[in-house]
Amino acid sequence: xxxxxxxxxxxxxxxxxxxxxxxxxxxxxxxxxxxxxxxxxxxxxxxxxxxxxx
Amino acid sequence: xxxxxxxxxxxxxxxxxxxxxxxxxxxxxxxxxxxxxxxxxxxxxxxxxxxxxxxxxxxxxxxxxxxxxxxxxxxxxxxxxxxxxxxxxxxxxxxxxxxxxxxxxxxxxxxxxxxxxxxxxxxxxxxxxxxxxxxxxxxxxxxxxxxxxxxxxxxxxxxxxxxxxxxxxxxxxxxxxxxxxxxxxxxxxxxxxxxxxxxxxxxxxxxxxxxxxxxxxxxxxxxxxxxxxxxxxxxxxxxxxxxxxxxxx
Numbered sequence: 001x002x003x004x005x006x007x008x009x010x011x012x013x014x015x016x017x018x019x020x021x022x023x024x025x026x027x028x029x030x031x032x033x034x035x036x037x038x039x040x041x042x043x044x045x046x047x048x049x050x051x052x053x054x
Numbered sequence: 055x056x057x058x059x060x061x062x063x064x065x066x067x068x069x070x071x072x073x074x075x076x077x078x079x080x081x082x083x084x085x086x087x088x089x090x091x092x093x094x095x096x097x098x099x100x101x102x103x104x105x106x107x108x109x110x111x112x113x114x115x116x117x118x119x120x121x122x123x124x125x126x127x128x129x130x131x132x133x134x135x136x137x138x139x140x141x142x143x144x145x146x147x148x149x150x151x152x153x154x155x156x157x158x159x160x161x162x163x164x165x166x167x168x169x170x171x172x173x174x175x176x177x178x179x180x181x182x183x184x185x186x187x188x189x190x191x192x193x194x195x196x197x198x199x200x201x202x203x204x205x206x207x208x209x210x211x212x213x214x215x216x217x218x219x220x221x222x223x224x225x226x227x228x229x230x231x232x233x234x235x236x237x238x239x240x241x242x243x244x245x246x247x248x249x250x251x252x253x254x255x256x257x258x259x260x261x262x263x264x265x266x267x268x269x270x271x272x273x274x275x276x277x278x279x280x281x282x283x284x285x286x287x288x289x290x291x292x293x294x295x296x297x298x299x300x301x302x303x
Binding site (some may be wrong): 011015 | 103110111113116117120156162167170171172173222272276282283286287292295296
């Protein structure tokens with residue numbers, strides 16, 4: 001099997017890669033969203049800290 | 055009274071669970087990555103081409119695991135919600151809330167990949183068949199739980215309301231699971247059943263099981279990350295969280 005054949009998936013490429021692609025994309029997006037949510041939570045806590053001192 | 059010899063109850067406090075969850079994340083992230091790579095290798099290079107479905111059947115290596123996870127996460131969410139309602143334990147409700155978006159994601163992926171498989175195999179993206187419809191209801195339940203939590207300002211009241219919905223909605227999980235037996239559906243029967251065993255080639259079954267484990271490990275990572283955010287965001291722990299955030303950078 002050549003790589004061209006592999007990517008072609010016996011003619012089902014849009015269906016197979018559409019499934020795997022969207023799955024990979026959404027799982028990566030969830031992790032990215034959680035990392036940014038964590039940063040936002042830390043930022044907010046630092047701001048609350050500053051308000052009380054200042 | 056204190057039957058807890060090992061001190062597990064200590065971790066029922068969000069402030070104690072926060073660092074534990076943080077330490078556990080890499081221990082689930084590493085297997086998630088390794089299992090994904092192994093699962094993809096098995097699914098694309100070891101499992102043979104299906105004689106009836108050609109290469110399109112390879113979608114099941116993520117479709118079935120995503121569908122299993124969508125139901126399993128719902129059951130976990132309902133159990134945490136129930137414990138939260140009965141014992142008023144804050145961490146349980148937080149865990150229920152942390153599970154919902156990841157469960158919704160897997161539900162969406164089960165529907166999405168199923169649709170992409172259905173088009174070439176059934177000739178349609180969607181049918182209102184019992185299995186597909188009950189899985190769509192599952193997605194609405196997840197979204198309902200999340201929306202209810204978000205719409206109530208008081209976190210304790212939000213936990214109770216969304217916990218109740220999560221608990222009532224658990225009735226849908228056996229409906230999804232048995233839908234292919236109870237009704238005449240277009241969807242095929244169980245890929246794996248306790249009585250019938252598997253009707254698949256071993257390499258296909260292995261790819262599916264490894265991908266399921268990979269998704270499971272991934273779910274731990276996402277849920278632990280999210281529950282840590284939820285703990286930091288709750289006003290109640292703001293003093294504790296400020297000190298902790300200072301240490302963690």
